[in-house]
Amino acid sequence: MPKLGMEPIRRAALVKATIDEIGAVGNLDVTVSNIAKRAGMSSALAHHYFGGKDQIFLAAMRHTLTHYGAEVRDALRTAKGHRGRLEAIIHAGFTSSNFQPEVIAAWLNFYVLAQTSPDAHRLLRIYQRRLHSNLMYDLRPLIGDRAEGAAARLAGLIDGLYLRQGLSRTQAKQSDATRHVIALLDTELGGRPQ
Numbered sequence: 001m002p003k004l005g006m007e008p009i010r011r012a013a014l015v016k017a018t019i020d021e022i023g024a025v026g027n028l029d030v031t032v033s034n035i036a037k038r039a040g041m042s043s044a045l046a047h048h049y050f051g052g053k054d055q056i057f058l059a060a061m062r063h064t065l066t067h068y069g070a071e072v073r074d075a076l077r078t079a080k081g082h083r084g085r086l087e088a089i090i091h092a093g094f095t096s097s098n099f100q101p102e103v104i105a106a107w108l109n110f111y112v113l114a115q116t117s118p119d120a121h122r123l124l125r126i127y128q129r130r131l132h133s134n135l136m137y138d139l140r141p142l143i144g145d146r147a148e149g150a151a152a153r154l155a156g157l158i159d160g161l162y163l164r165q166g167l168s169r170t171q172a173k174q175s176d177a178t179r180h181v182i183a184l185l186d187t188e189l190g191g192r193p194q
Contacts, residue, residue: 007049010039010041010045010049011049011050011059013039013040013041014035014036014039014041014046014049014050014056014059015056015059015060015063016039017035017036017038017039018030018035018056018057018059018060018106019060019063019064019102019103019106020038020102021034021035021038022057022060022102022105022106022109023100023101023102023103023104023105023106024102025105026105027105027109028053028057028109028112028113030053031043031053032046032047032052032053032056035053035056054113054117054119054120057109057110057113057120058117058119058120058123060106061106061110061120061123062123064103064106064107064110065123065126065127067097068092068093068098068127069130071092071095071097071098072088072089072092072134074092075088075089075091075092076088076089082138082139082141082142083138083142083189085137085138086135086138086139086154086185087182087185089131089134089135089138090154090158090178090181090182090185091178093158093162093177093181094158094161094162094175094177094178094181098162099165099166104166107162107163107166108163108166108167110123110124111124111163128155131155131158132151132152132155135147135150135151135154135155136148136151139151139154139188142189143188143189143190146188150188153184153188154181154184154185154188157180157181157184158181161177161180161181162177165177
């Protein structure tokens with residue numbers, strides 16, 4: 001008989017194992033069997049909890065996005081004013097936890113999967129809309145009608161610099177990426193401190 005309360009623990013172990021396995025392999029050519037083995041359970045149990053590899057991978061990305069969302073919310077709690085909130089959002093995109101090798105591999109493969117999987121594409125769109133909405137909330141009071149375009153450019157640069165650093169074979173410097181996005185923010189705000 002299974003122990004009561006084990007399902008959430010096993011699901012969490014499979015999600016972590018999925019992220020670790022993708023990080024080790026570097027792509028989505030991982031098997032449910034290898035994921036389950038890394039989590040210390042049978043592949044039948046992994047299939048029971050998630051159904052298949054795509055569902056396990058989507059659960060891993062939901063976990064990663066949930067962690068990212070928590071970092072954004074934590075940063076926003078201490079931010080002062082619209083400018084401070086925008087900088088908090090930018091900093092949250094480049095925290096060291098987002099640059100763990102396994103997290104980078106998961107994100108890069110997530111973008112690839114979103115090209116062919118409707119569920120992955122939907123999850124990616126949720127992330128993109130949330131980032132855009134967070135930026136718009138604080139840009140609109142500062143620059144009015146120009147906020148829409150500024151939010152698109154800032155979000156594009158955040159994602160682009162993350163991908164560039166994620167693909168770099170050298171040690172990532174999160175502070176450099178943050179400085180580049182804040183420089184664009186300065187330009188968008190007309191060079192005025194807010």
